[in-house]
Structures are given as structure tokens and as C-alpha cells.
Amino acid sequence: MISFNNDYSEGAHPQILQALQESNDIQTAGYGMDPYCEEAIALIRQKAETDAEVFFVSGGTQCNQLLIGHALRPYEAVISAQTGHINTHEAGAVEATGHKILPIYSENGKITAAQIKDLMKEFPADDEHLVRPAMVYISHPTELGTLYKKKELEALRKVCDEHQMLLYLDGARMASALTAKGNDVTLADLAKLCDAFYLGGTKCGALLGEALLVPNKACAKNMRWSMKRHGAILAKGRLLGIQFAELFRNDLYTELGKHANEMAEILRAGISSLGYEFLAKDNSNQMFPVLPNRIIDALRKDYVFATWKAGEEESTIRLVTSWHTKQEDVHDFITALSKLTLAAC
Secondary structure, eight states: OOSSOOSSSSSSOOOHHHHHHHHOOOOOOTTTTTTTHHHHHHHHHHTTTTTOOEEEEEEEHHHHHHHHHHHHTEEEEEEEEETOHHHSSSTHHHHHOOOOOOEEOOOOSOOOOHHHHHTTSSSSSTTTOOOOOEEEEESSTTTOOOOOOHHHHHHHHHHHTTTEEEEEOOOOOOHHHSTTTTTTOOHHHHHHOEEEEESSSSTTTOSSSSEEEEOHHHHTHHHHHHHTTTTOOTTTTHHHHHHHHHHHHHHHHHHHHHHHHHHHHHHHHHHHTTTTSSSSSSOOOOEEBEHHHHHHHHHTTTEEEEEEEEESSSEEEEEEEETTHHHHHHHHHHHHHHHHHHHHH
């Protein structure tokens, strides 16, 4: 079976495994207070052109719960697209910290400054009977594989400032976003426009781990206490530092993101050439083609993928490429889909 189910099915990039092996017998301090984490932080700050505080945690859900729970007061809420990861795939982790999620409907996974302005009309600043929206949560790429433009982020930043809200960006697939066609956002831009954002390692060749950057110093204050309470400080924190140092020392991070995108472009072009439509116009390593159910059932005999939206005669599936995706597997999928399409005509 060939899997296009996600971008973390494989273990880790060989370069990362080698770095972990080479450092295995070296003794260091624990809890992320080691030379490897220090090097990784310095490399990330250099790449993002920022002096932001950097914290390493094990996974994306943990990162979201940690940052939101730390930054907001108990009566404050977070705004998200209805497809946002915190709203759909985190088992109520944010609500468990006591914070309400205010979802905004979006067809392409993105929310706009205009939508936020409209929503804020429902929450007068002097009405203590309502939750207070205090953060906007977005993803880049979004859960539908779409990308924010720099001008869109600037507009979000402006409306957040107008309403004294934080802007937090989920970067689980940041490597794909940075190297996707049409992307005009850099890490330096994110460091200037966001109060906090994270760089996903789990979905970019690492065994596990995310790097949380918090340019907003007030937001970062006492973060390690919150990390401890959330079980987010690893005793062997060096394991995360070693991996991120390897990812950012010689641009391995962007190289892996670029490979995933290149494989996705081949897959997307092949599916489009057969006349199929997509749920959203995406440019990252995720795509959502709409296919007849009988063809989907036939494809499942040899390929693994998720069903995003099921219908009676046709459904939307999700295909995801990774740093490890092989070109021959992509071509095999296109060939299989082509044969099934012709047989159905």
C-alpha cells in the first residue's frame, strides 16, 4: 500500500537520525537548557530575523493548547476558521483550558479582517456578560492547503490591533507554505506580524517536535511555567534541539518542504488533466480532489488517503505528500486514476 494519508507516516530524515546518533553518548543539561537547543534557537532567530523567544514542544495540539491557555485570561475567547485545527481535530483541547472558540465560516480555510470586524460587532467591549474575543487563530497553510498573502496578514494584524487581540499562526506545515508557489510570506514577515507562531517539525522530517516563536515578549513571559504545567518541557529536551538545529543549519527545512510541494504539483496536475475539480485552490502539499465514489473505492485497494467530505455519488478526498514521497508513487497513482477514469467512461 502507498500512503498519501499524511506527511508524518515515515520516521525521520536520515540526516536527523544521524545527528541524533552522533550525539547519543554526549551528556548535557536537561529540560531544553543544552547547547543543541541553544544552537537551534540561534539558527531559527537568524532565519526569521527576530529576537523572539523560542520554545520547543513535542506536537502541534500541545503547542496550540499551551500558547492559547497561557496567553488568554479565563474569560477570553479565540477566533478561528470553522475548519481550523483547534476547532475540529484537537478533542476540545483549547476548551479544556477554559477558552471558548468562536468559529467563522470560510470556504477556503481562510478568515478575513472584514469577517473579524463583523464578528466583533456581536461582542461589545463593555459587555461583561459575553466572552471577550482576545485572539485570532489562523493556519499557514490552512487545513485546506490554501495560503495567506502578506497583505491579508497585514489586514489581520491591523484589525487585531484595533480590538486589542493577539494574532497566533499555526505553522504545522510551515515548510510547505514557505516554499509553495504563490507564497509571498517569509519567516521575517511572520515575526513582525504575529504575536506568536510555530514551525512544524513533525510534518517536516523530524521524529517529533514544533518550535514555538513568540515575538510578543509580554505573551512569552513565564511561558516555561505554563510549559511545565502542560507537560511540555521534556527532560531530554536536547532531542528536539538536535532535530531543529539540523533542519535549520543548512536549509534542510525548506528543502524538505520544497520536495513535498513538487510531488504535490505533479499529483495535482495529473488529477486536473483528467478533468477532476478540487475543493479549494491550493498550492501546498495538501489537495482535495472530488472523485466518484466507485473510483475512490477502487483506489483504496492500493492507496491510503482520507475522506474529507463524503457524498452519495462523489466525495472529496485528501491527498498529502511529504518529504519522503517518491515520484514513482505519484506517477503510479495518476496512472491508476487514469485507468479507472477511462474504464468508467
